[in-house]
Amino acid sequence: MTGVHEVVGYIVVGIFTIGWLLGLVLWIGRRNAGEWFWRWLVMAQVVAIAQALIGIVLVIAGKRPTTWLHYVYGFGPIVIFAIAHALAREEAFSSKPWAPFAMAAFISFGLSLRALTTGLGLG
Secondary structure, X not given: OHHHHHXXXXXXXXXXXXXXXXXXXXXXXXXXXXXXXXXXXXXXXHHHHHHHHXXXXXXXXXXXXXXXXXXXXXXXXXXXXHHHHHHHOOHHHOOOOXXXXXXXXXXXXXXXXXXXXXXXXXO
């Protein structure tokens, strides 16, 4: 199961990389997100939640990470995306509701990359 958690960890980092890069392209091109962006968002959230659930199963099975920060890095993206959902409804983002999610993807990229490196014993 730890192997699955590792593989999904790489996938999570990749998905969040795609999200903040898409947001950067939208911002530079002064465009609005299309259906593809919202599909990315659903996929990113589902994979992040699945990764967290795999982690919970591992903890229950007695496989704990070497540092408590792994929990912060691992569950942080879920919290960040919940905040993005609240921000996207605000008047300030009415013309660009995708922007909080692109920012959340950038922050979550860093958090999930750090989670992966601590899980691999690299940090």
